[in-house]
Amino acid sequence: xxxxxxxxxxxxxxxxQKLEELSDKAGTQTIRAALRAGGTEVKNExxxxxxxxxxxxxxxxxxxxxxxxxxxxxxxxxxAFIGPNGxxxxxxxxxxxxxxLPRTAAFICKLLEWxxxxxxxxxxxxxxxxxxxxxxxxAIINTLKERLGF
Numbered sequence: 166x167x168x169x170x171x172x173x174x175x176x177x178x179x180x181x182q183k184l185e186e187l188s189d190k191a192g193t194q195t196i197r198a199a200l201r202a203g204g205t206e207v208k209n210e211x212x213x214x215x216x217x218x219x220x221x222x223x224x225x226x227x228x229x230x231x232x233x234x235x236x237x238x239x240x241x242x243x244x245a246f247i248g249p250n251g252x253x254x255x256x257x258x259x260x261x262x263x264x265x266l267p268r269t270a271a272f273i274c275k276l277l278e279w280x281x282x283x284x285x286x287x288x289x290x291x292x293x294x295x296x297x298x299x300x301x302x303x304a305i306i307n308t309l310k311e312r313l314g315f
Contacts, residue, residue, distance in 0.1 A: 170298060183313045184241065192241045197233050199308040200245040203301035204231035207247045210293035210300075216277065223277075228252065228270035248290060249274040 184192060208229045215223040230250045236242040249270035280286040309315075 170302070180309075180313065180315065183315075184309075189240065193235060193243070195309065195312045196241055196243050198312060199305045200233050200243055201231055202308040203305040204233075204245045204247045206301040206304050207231075207294055207297045210297040211248070211290055214289040214293045214296075215274075216287060216289065223249070223270055223273055247294075 184195070187195060208226065208231050211229050212226045215228075217224045228249055230246075230248070232246045234244050234246070236244060251269045251271050274290060276284060277287045278290055279288075
């Protein structure tokens with residue numbers, strides 16, 4: 166479930182120069198906005214493909230997050246984490262192979278994505294990532310162009 170897409174800007178001297186001319190804070194904000202725009206595309210696809218079974222733990226966008234983190238030691242390098250969050254669901258199970266375990270979107274997603282002894286795989290997160298990668302890259306590029314004045 167930890168697929169990675171690396172976007173490297175090279176050969177675009179004007180674009181790179183504008184990005185480097187920004188202050189560290191403005192550059193970080195620009196990169197963060199671009200990653201959030203791309204991450205939101207993937208998140209929206211996950212929300213659409215998420216099964217809404219008897220638990221409703223995965224129903225709605227409030228159960229999925231886009232988080233960004235600046236990479237230490239590297240200027241203007243950031244990572245986006247997209248996926249289910251750890252907020253507790255309202256459904257609790259008193260029996261079965263998951264008895265007593267917390268009902269969070271992350272827990273339910275893990276069960277569906279990889280399956281269990283009693284469940285077949287339903288990899289909707291992986292599918293959402295594969296389907297929306299192109300839209301996410303377009304959103305990143307468009308946000309960078311808008312923020313940098315291209």
